[in-house]
Amino acid sequence: MKSQPANPPITFKTRIIELLRHTPLLQAFSPQQFTILLQHSKTHYLKEGEMLFRQDEPLQEVFICLSGCIKLFHLTADGHEKIINIIPPGQNFAEAMLFTEGNRCHMNAAALKQAEVLGIPAVQFLAFLNESPLLCFNVMGLLSKRIQWLLDEVDRLSLHNATFRLIYFLLETHQHPDYCNIISLDVPKHVIASRLSVRPETLSRILKNLAKQDLIALHDHKIELVDIEGLKTLLSHGI
Amino acid sequence: MKSQPANPPITFKTRIIELLRHTPLLQAFSPQQFTILLQHSKTHYLKEGEMLFRQDEPLQEVFICLSGCIKLFHLTADGHEKIINIIPPGQNFAEAMLFTEGNRCHMNAAALKQAEVLGIPAVQFLAFLNESPLLCFNVMGLLSKRIQWLLDEVDRLSLHNATFRLIYFLLETHQHPDYCNIISLDVPKHVIASRLSVRPETLSRILKNLAKQDLIALHDHKIELVDIEGLKTLLSHGI
DNA sequence: ACCAGGCCTTGATACACATCAAGCAGATCG
DNA sequence: CGATCTGCTTGATGTGTATCAAGGCCTGGT
Numbered sequence: 001m002k003s004q005p006a007n008p009p010i011t012f013k014t015r016i017i018e019l020l021r022h023t024p025l026l027q028a029f030s031p032q033q034f035t036i037l038l039q040h041s042k043t044h045y046l047k048e049g050e051m052l053f054r055q056d057e058p059l060q061e062v063f064i065c066l067s068g069c070i071k072l073f074h075l076t077a078d079g080h081e082k083i084i085n086i087i088p089p090g091q092n093f094a095e096a097m098l099f100t101e102g103n104r105c106h107m108n109a110a111a112l113k114q115a116e117v118l119g120i121p122a123v124q125f126l127a128f129l130n131e132s133p134l135l136c137f138n139v140m141g142l143l144s145k146r147i148q149w150l151l152d153e154v155d156r157l158s159l160h161n162a163t164f165r166l167i168y169f170l171l172e173t174h175q176h177p178d179y180c181n182i183i184s185l186d187v188p189k190h191v192i193a194s195r196l197s198v199r200p201e202t203l204s205r206i207l208k209n210l211a212k213q214d215l216i217a218l219h220d221h222k223i224e225l226v227d228i229e230g231l232k233t234l235l236s237h238g239i
Numbered sequence: 240m241k242s243q244p245a246n247p248p249i250t251f252k253t254r255i256i257e258l259l260r261h262t263p264l265l266q267a268f269s270p271q272q273f274t275i276l277l278q279h280s281k282t283h284y285l286k287e288g289e290m291l292f293r294q295d296e297p298l299q300e301v302f303i304c305l306s307g308c309i310k311l312f313h314l315t316a317d318g319h320e321k322i323i324n325i326i327p328p329g330q331n332f333a334e335a336m337l338f339t340e341g342n343r344c345h346m347n348a349a350a351l352k353q354a355e356v357l358g359i360p361a362v363q364f365l366a367f368l369n370e371s372p373l374l375c376f377n378v379m380g381l382l383s384k385r386i387q388w389l390l391d392e393v394d395r396l397s398l399h400n401a402t403f404r405l406i407y408f409l410l411e412t413h414q415h416p417d418y419c420n421i422i423s424l425d426v427p428k429h430v431i432a433s434r435l436s437v438r439p440e441t442l443s444r445i446l447k448n449l450a451k452q453d454l455i456a457l458h459d460h461k462i463e464l465v466d467i468e469g470l471k472t473l474l475s476h477g478i
Numbered sequence: 479a480c481c482a483g484g485c486c487t488t489g490a491t492a493c494a495c496a497t498c499a500a501g502c503a504g505a506t507c508g
Numbered sequence: 509c510g511a512t513c514t515g516c517t518t519g520a521t522g523t524g525t526a527t528c529a530a531g532g533c534c535t536g537g538t
Contacts, residue, residue, distance in 0.1 A: 074394050078477055082398050084390065099376065099383040106387060129375070133368060136375035137338065143382035144338040148345060150389035151323065155313050157396040158436035159321050161524070188485065197397035202525055204487055238317055400494070427515065438496060443517055 016066055020118070023064050024145075025092035028138035033128050041120045046070075046111035053094070056104045061119035064092045068115025071191065072107050083194040086112065086187065096143060098122055112187050162198045163206050167231050169196055170216070174225060181225040189221075255305055259357070262303050263384075264331035267377035272367050280359045285309075285350035292333070295343045300358035303331045307354025310430065311346050322433040325351065325426065335382060337361055351426050401437045402445050406470050408435055409455070413464060420464040 017038075020026055026034060043066065046052060052070065053059055063070075070087040084107060087093050097105040103122065111117075129135045156165050169192070174183055185192060193203040207223070210216045215231055217224040225231065256277075259265055265273060282305065285291060291309065292298055302309075309326040323346060326332050336344040342361065350356075368374045395404050408431070413422055424431060432442040446462070449455045454470050456463040464470065 074390075074398070076398055076477075077475060080398060082394065084393065096383040096386045099379040100387065106390060130372050133370065133372055133375055136368070136372055136379065140338040140375065140379060140382060143379060143386065144335040147335045147382065147385050147389065148339065150386065150393065151313075151345060153393055154323065154389065154396065155321065157393065159313070159315055159319060190485075199526060200486070201488085201527085205525095208487085236316060238315075429515075439516075440497085440518085441495060444495095447517085 019066065019090045020064065023090050023092050024142055025062065025064065025095060025139075028135050029128065037120055037124060037128070038118075040124045041118050044117045044119055046115045046117060048111055048113050050111050052109040052111065052117060053105065055106060055108050058103045059094060059097050059105055060103070060122050062092065062095045062098055062122060062125055063109070064118040064120070065089050066116040066118055068111055068113045069187065070109055070115060070117065071112050072109050073194070074107055081194060082197065083191060086191070086195055092142075095139070096146065098126060112191060157197060162196065162202055163210070164235065165196045165198070166203065166206055167210075167235055170223065170225060171228070171231060171235070174228075181228060182219075182222050183225065184222045186221075258305065258329045259303065262329050262331050263381055264301065264303065264334060264378075267374050268367065276359055276363060276367070277357075279363045280357050283356045283358055285354045285356060287350055287352050289350050291348040291350065291356060292344065294345060294347050297342045298333060298336050298344055299342070299361050301331065301334045301337055301361060301364055302348070303357040303359070304328050305355040305357055307350055307352045308426065309348055309354060309356065310351050311348050312433070313346055320433060321436065322430060325430070325434060331381075334378070335385065337365060351430060396436060401435065401441055402449070403474065404435045404437070405442070405445055406449075406474055409462065409464060410467070410470060410474070413467075420467060421458075421461050422464065423461045425460075 020038070021034075026037070029037065041061075044052060044063075046068070052063070055075065065087045067089050069089070070093065071083050072085050072087065072093060073081050073083045075081050085093075094105045094109065097103050129139065156168060160168075170183060174181065189203060190200040193200045196203065198206075207216070207218060211218050213230075215225075215227045215234075217226050259277070260273075265276070268276065280300075283291060285307070291302070294314065304326045306328050308328070309332065311323045311326065311332060313321045313323060315321075324332075333344045333348065336342050368378065395407060399407075409422060413420065428442060429439040432439045435442065437445075446455070446457060450457050452469075454464075454466045454473075456465050
């Protein structure tokens with residue numbers, strides 16, 4: 001990893017560089033391109049709850065979460081909010097907007113907790129793509145993955161119940177096969193509820209229910225997956 | 240439109256060529272590329288109910304519906320099916336699979352009625368993309384539109400009720416501003432029901448209910464949109 | 479220390495939609 | 509021509525989840 005020039009727009013700590021090297025969006029760029037992109041990027045510092053962008057607002061940047069976490073969400077006419085996804089550090093978002101007319105992203109983004117977000121200028125990014133089909137293929141791969149994920153999400157919403165969705169979510173977020181099977185929810189539970197398209201009351205009841213069956217155990221704001229095999233069985237055999 | 244060579248793999252009627260010229264997937268290709276693609280393509284003739292491809296099966300082609308219509312659907316472990324979308328003539332599908340590893344499409348495709356489907360070989364298609372960022376940008380635009388559509392679909396499923404989804408579907412399929420406001424369902428109603436993620440019984444009741452309010456009128460297998468403004472009002476003011 | 483305001487839980491109730499079951503009409507076919 | 513079948517409707521009933529309401533537990537402010 002080469003050291004940064006003397007006047008970067010922000011302090012790029014090595015940790016951050018490492019993180020960015022592994023974000024899917026930047027995988028295919030050459031080290032030179034990578035450096036140039038970063039030099040043109042700027043970091044947004046968001047307080048908890050602060051908005052990054054709003055629905056249908058034209059955007060000039062594509063984003064990568066550096067720290068904290070970002071919620072992507074829709075708002076209905078009557079003010080109800082539905083959280084589409086929760087973006088952890090290292091993930092890019094709003095990249096589909098690059099190719100829609102008007103560069104509008106049909107959702108909102110806000111910090112769930114104090115966060116840093118890298119904004120890469122769209123023009124610069126697209127300029128590189130425009131020179132290289134290889135880079136394009138990387139992006140098309142990303143977009144395809146998003147489509148895949150959304151198709152599965154539609155699936156879960158339309159033919160599975162809330163318990164299924166919760167279990168799936170737990171197993172999905174537990175990808176790091178820690179020595180211990182504990183998931184720490186670092187966001188309020190009502191956020192998880194919205195992400196899963198259920199009301200907080202229902203989430204509470206389902207958690208209690210799973211705990212009663214000794215499939216999980218509840219410790220404060222952490223969830224222990226007691227019987228992972230049992231949970232997986234529930235998923236595959238219907239609920 | 241140039242005439243076809245003497246030995247095309249199928250009979251390319253002018254109508255078909257015209258249709259293909261307007262499918263989003265092929266928009267950006269030059270006339271030469273367009274012709275070459277068609278020469279390498281083959282047409283699949285499907286009987287009603289016949290499968291085109293199955294979930295997770297590797298695919299070598301990207302598809303365009305020429306006639307009839309195609310259902311894209313998921314199957315659950317217990318055999319339940321959920322129709323993701325219904326593809327009319329002129330639309331391409333399964334293009335996201337081109338960029339996923341193993342070229343697997345995580346859904347099934349079958350004919351809802353006797354259909355012709357053009358299969359464009361993936362290698363040929365990708366070879367052209369590989370030479371031209373412009374073509375890539377067109378495809379990225381397509382993929383972004385799909386993402387947009389899926390995000391909206393998640394929205395409708397998670398924060399709107401069945402009546403909303405039906406009305407939205409009716410207004411969406413009524414895009415052709417005919418002199419008359421009649422939608423002919425050329426597929427069985429239970430297909431529409433699955434597409435909307437409701438049971439046939441429920442669809443029936445909702446239709447009856449809307450008819451009672453004089454928002455629509457039911458004629459056999461056609462639905463007349465009697466009060467379009469009223470329907471739109473329902474959508475925007477919640478149900 | 480106390481109070482106010484979130485967040486979460488718990489219980490009672492409401493409702494949208496699914497499920498089950500029956501019947502009806504229009505096709506298809508011997 | 510009746511027999512069967514499939515798609516659709518209609519009614520009765522069941523269930524998952526939302527909604528409403530209240531109380532408990534933190535946390536932060538004054």
